[in-house]
Amino acid sequence: MQIYLPIAEVSVNAFLLLGLGGLVGILSGMFGVGGGFLLTPLLFMIGIPPAVAVATGTNQIVASSISGVLAHFRRRTVDLRMGTVLLIGGLIGAALGVQIFSVLRDLGQVDLLVSLCYVLFLAVIGALMFVESLNAIRRARSTGPAARTVRRQRKWIHVLPFKMKFRASGLYISVIPPLVVGLLVGVLAAIMGVGGGFIMVPAMIYLLGMPTKVVIGTSLFQIIFVTAFTTLLHAMTNYTVDMVLAVLLLVGGVIGAQFGTRIGTRLKAEQLRILLATMVLVMCGKLALDLLLEPSELYSIGVDG
Amino acid sequence: MIRALLLFLAIAVPGRAEEIVADLSQDRVSISTNFDGSEILIFGAIRRDAPRSFDSKMSIVITVEGPREDVTVRRKNRVLGIWVNADSVEMENVPSFYAVASSRPLAEALSAEEDLRWRITTRRALTAPERMRLARWEPQFLNALVRVNTAAGAYTTSEDGVDLREGTLFSTSIALPASLTEGNYTTRIYLTRDGRVTDSHATALYVQKVGLERFLYVLAHEQPLIYGCLSLLIAIAAGWGASAIFRYTRL
Numbered sequence: 117m118q119i120y121l122p123i124a125e126v127s128v129n130a131f132l133l134l135g136l137g138g139l140v141g142i143l144s145g146m147f148g149v150g151g152g153f154l155l156t157p158l159l160f161m162i163g164i165p166p167a168v169a170v171a172t173g174t175n176q177i178v179a180s181s182i183s184g185v186l187a188h189f190r191r192r193t194v195d196l197r198m199g200t201v202l203l204i205g206g207l208i209g210a211a212l213g214v215q216i217f218s219v220l221r222d223l224g225q226v227d228l229l230v231s232l233c234y235v236l237f238l239a240v241i242g243a244l245m246f247v248e249s250l251n252a253i254r255r256a257r258s259t260g261p262a263a264r265t266v267r268r269q270r271k272w273i274h275v276l277p278f279k280m281k282f283r284a285s286g287l288y289i290s291v292i293p294p295l296v297v298g299l300l301v302g303v304l305a306a307i308m309g310v311g312g313g314f315i316m317v318p319a320m321i322y323l324l325g326m327p328t329k330v331v332i333g334t335s336l337f338q339i340i341f342v343t344a345f346t347t348l349l350h351a352m353t354n355y356t357v358d359m360v361l362a363v364l365l366l367v368g369g370v371i372g373a374q375f376g377t378r379i380g381t382r383l384k385a386e387q388l389r390i391l392l393a394t395m396v397l398v399m400c401g402k403l404a405l406d407l408l409l410e411p412s413e414l415y416s417i418g419v420d421g
Numbered sequence: 422m423i424r425a426l427l428l429f430l431a432i433a434v435p436g437r438a439e440e441i442v443a444d445l446s447q448d449r450v451s452i453s454t455n456f457d458g459s460e461i462l463i464f465g466a467i468r469r470d471a472p473r474s475f476d477s478k479m480s481i482v483i484t485v486e487g488p489r490e491d492v493t494v495r496r497k498n499r500v501l502g503i504w505v506n507a508d509s510v511e512m513e514n515v516p517s518f519y520a521v522a523s524s525r526p527l528a529e530a531l532s533a534e535e536d537l538r539w540r541i542t543t544r545r546a547l548t549a550p551e552r553m554r555l556a557r558w559e560p561q562f563l564n565a566l567v568r569v570n571t572a573a574g575a576y577t578t579s580e581d582g583v584d585l586r587e588g589t590l591f592s593t594s595i596a597l598p599a600s601l602t603e604g605n606y607t608t609r610i611y612l613t614r615d616g617r618v619t620d621s622h623a624t625a626l627y628v629q630k631v632g633l634e635r636f637l638y639v640l641a642h643e644q645p646l647i648y649g650c651l652s653l654l655i656a657i658a659a660g661w662g663a664s665a666i667f668r669y670t671r672l
Contacts, residue, residue, distance in 0.1 A: 118457035120599065122634040123641055127457045127599035175652050182660030183667070224495045224506045232503075344653050351649030355641050359652050360454070360633075366656065370663040407503040413572070414498075415565030416506070419517075420491040 123358035124168040130364060132162060137176075137368025144180055144369070145376020146383070147392045152177045152310035153241075155365070157234055157399055164361065166227050170217070171350035171357045172365070173309030174343040179366050180373065181311060181340045188333030195284035195330045199337040201291050202298035202316070206342035209302020214349040217307055221354065224418055231403050233308050238400035241314055245393035253386045285326045285334075293324055298338060306346045311339040440468045441622040443610050448624070450597060450606075451631040458574075458599040461485075461626065463608060464592035473588050477615040480523060480530035481583045481591045482541055484611075485626070487518025487575075488604030489552070494562045494569075511556040515566065517602035518575050519543050522582030522593045532616030539611065539618055543567060543576050574598035603629050 119130040136158055144151035152173050159169035188194050220226040276290035297319045301312035316335045320326045326334070351357040380388065443465025450459050463483055491513045498507035523530045527542060536542055540549045544567065547553055555563070570576040575598060583593040606626040611618050630638050641648045 118455060118599075120452060120454055120456040120634060122630060122637040125600060175656050178653060179656035179660035179663075182657055183664030186661070186664055224493060224509060228503075228505050344656075347653055347656075348646070348649040351641065351652065352645040355645060357641070357649060357652050359637055359641075359648070359655065362652055363655060366659040370659055373663065374667055409504075410499075411497060411504055413569060414496050414504075415562070415569055416495050416497075417566060417569050418493045418495060420493060420511070 119360065119364070121164075121168075121358050121361050123356060124164050124361060126163060126165075128162060128164070133361065133364040134368040136162070137365035138372035138375075139368075140365075141180075141369035141372020141374075142376035142379065143372075143392070143395075145373040145378075146380035147376075147388060149313065149392070151180060151369070153234070153238065153308070153314065154395070154399065156230075156309040157238075157403060160230075161402075164358075165356075166230050167217075167221055167354055167356045168358050168361070170230060170307070170309035171347065171354060172361050174305060174346040174350065175357055175362045176365055176369065177305075177309075177311040177343040178340055178347065180369060181336045181343070183373075185333065185336040185340055188336060191333070193330050194333040194337050195282055195326070196337070197280070198282045198285055198287075198294060198324075198326065198330075199334045201280070201294045202301075202334070202338040203341050205295035205298025205300075206302035206305070206338055207345055209299035209304075210306045210342050210346045210349060211302075212299075213303040213306025214346065214353055216303070217350075218353050224416075228407075230308060231407055233304070235400055235404045235407065237304075237308070237315075238396050238403070242393050242396035242400055245389055246397065249386045249389035249393060253390075256386065282326075285324075285330055287325065289324065297323065298342075301338070302342050302346075305339075305342050306349070311343055313339055438469060438471050439612060439620055441610050441612050441620050442466050442468050443622050443624065445608060445624060445626060448626055450601070450626065450628040452601065452603070452629065452634055453631050454633055456599065456601075456634075458601075459597045460594050461597065462592060462594050463610070464590075465610065465622075466590050467588070467612060469589075478525075478529065479585075479588060480525045480613050481585055482521065482523040482527070482530050482611040482613060483583055483593055483595075484522075484541060484546070484609045485518065485520040485595050486516050486546065486607045486609070487602055487628075488516075488606070489514040490517050490602065491515070492566070494566050496562070496565070510559050510562040512562075512566065513554040514552050516546065517604075518597070518606065519546055519570075520577045520579070520595045522577075522579040522595065524581070524583040524585040524591065526580045527578070530613055530616065531611075531618075535613070535616060535618050539621070541611065543578055573600065575600070597628075601628055 117130045118127045120127045140151040140155045143154055155176060156169050156173040160166055217226060220229050276292045278291045279288055280291050281288050297316060301316050304310060304312045304315060313335050317331055320331045320335060321328060347357055443463065446462035492515050493509050493511050495506040495509040497504045500507060521542060531541060536545050540546045567576060583591055585591045606628055608624045608626055610622045612620040629635065
């Protein structure tokens, strides 16, 4: 069944979109990721204009993060204070990102920017995850005592001014690092159509030294507001949020996520991570090839809005 | 004297002896939720005051032109190993859709001078100086515009696409792609004899989004804040609802 998307102005198969939403839902349920970094490139591949894919992707993440953050609120594993600081950075970053996006769209370079960002981040994250899960499997096989990772206390972080107490995280640090982290994530959200959890979570653990139990909840808290804000900005500056596309993806995603969570509990964590890493690397490879190989048609037409 | 003058007029203006009468299967194309391209049937007849003459080759040429828009044609170049949009030419008033169909090969149906005068074939229609403007004259980019649009189904040329029966009744169907631009489309029908246009006829065709598609498109462009909030509301409701239902079914 073909369905015409009013904003993307293309006609796509409704079941394909439902399936895609479902697939990403399953993956996000299995791995506990937002799935934005998988969904957005998949949307490019089925012919949705990148600008629409990115803007609609951020809307999607709002939905998939809401249920997560509610669970964390119930367990009181959200550091609201830290979340708010990250959020302020995130909002500034998102505003910046949407402006960059808008300018590059006029210059005809937005596809390049989005692809480059994806190739870069997917490669780094895929490789890191792959190596780490391989190591984990090797450790599990050698049955030796697991090497404990010692949290490195970065000296320079404690030298910065504007210190603030974050009780839920048990931290007393400067607000500058969380602001910067939030800002970067905000830019990424606007440009790549992702929540940015994959950047923020490691940054919170290794850079800010937050306890792991509050990391996920706090990042979800920030992601919801930043992606919601980004969606609004995209809707207002680029007019690229496609509601029909969003609804179809949501329906698939919501159902998929439930199956994903059930599948996820049956598989081993290391296997899951290797699987996800492989998928991320494949996606990255595909996008990289598109940039590196000579396209069959060198010319493209853009309608001036 | 008067009789002689009337006779003279009848002979001197043979062009009016044949006149096109035509219609479209629909004068409105609606882009609704399940729109996946469409086809319009253009049909008609040639009305004659005198018996059909066989001393010259007659043919029918039909064009459908979409609303004009400003586009930027970009060319990719290899920069530092990757392919990026490097060069571009802006073009104003480029038809978003252009279809030509004729009852015999265009080279026979239309002389080059008549084509230049009436701007019928795709290339001629594009380069009409009073219509289209290029920021720079770059034939490569113009070729690319035609090539890319042809590949996308936006520009079509169908020689032999018009079915002409008994030299009187004609019909053709023009395929409209799913990526249709909204606006007024013009259908022009030319009757030619030995490559010369002897009569022409134009009708309009309206393409517009309808129903939900129209509502969402207009809302997104005219009330972007409300539209954005609505999108978010749907997302929040879906996320919230899903987690609520999920918890309920698990218990």
